[in-house]
Amino acid sequence: MKICEIFHSIQGEGVDMGTPTVFIRTSGCPLRCKWCDTLYAFSEGEEMSIDEIITKVEGYGVSRVCVTGGEPLLQKDIFALLERLLEKDHFVSVETGGALPVEEMPCIDNMRIVLDIKCPSSEMHEKMEFSNIELLGPTDELKFVISDRKDYDYAKEIISKYKPVCTIIMQPVWGSDLKQLVDWVIKDKLNARVLPQLHKIIWGEKRGV
Ligand code: SF4
Helix, strand or coil: CEEEEEEEEECCCCCCCCCEEEEEEECCCCCCCCCCCCHHHHCCCEECCHHHHHHHHHHHCCCEEEEECCCHHHCCCHHHHHHHHHHCCCEEEEEECCCCCCCCCCCCCCEEEEEECCCHHHCCHHHCCHHHHHHCCCCCEEEEEECCHHHHHHHHHHHHHHCCCCEEEEEECCCCCHHHHHHHHHHHCCCCEECCCHHHHHHCCCCCC
């Protein structure tokens, strides 16, 4: 499969924030979010076999692995890769952009689906596969990246309509007002966690960390 990069850092987003993690970033994405911060993942990368990927990941000696993109579900061998990682006793999170179905994803304790639902500021909100939301379990994450009040109101509507049972993350677009988003969530007593991107607080927009 086409891999953009593999690197060791800390998880900068979501409920695993701060945890040492090996990232496998696949290449290619069917979406074009207006604020996308991984444009290089649209086309960069090289073909790697599953064995080559596993060898590189095992070399870091880290238990947590995050498969991200781009869009990992575009890769035809993705489920075979996930199975191999799980066989090696890794805790695996898979970050997916919300446009492709997650129904074939393995459903076991040491795996987490991190599903984005894109809001209007992304200009990709009409491409979402909303039936994915009901497939998420309590240990999964549903993430909304919020740029403005319109995005926030949209996310609230989706939460109210689909009633997800997983953790709900509201993440401000990098550079937007974190405190404003916190104020809205507090005022509405929304059952969501407002989390910034830790890696960008530490390293800015540097790639591969
Ligand atoms: S889904 Fe992710 S990688 Fe694809 S365009 Fe949106 S932000 Fe970028």
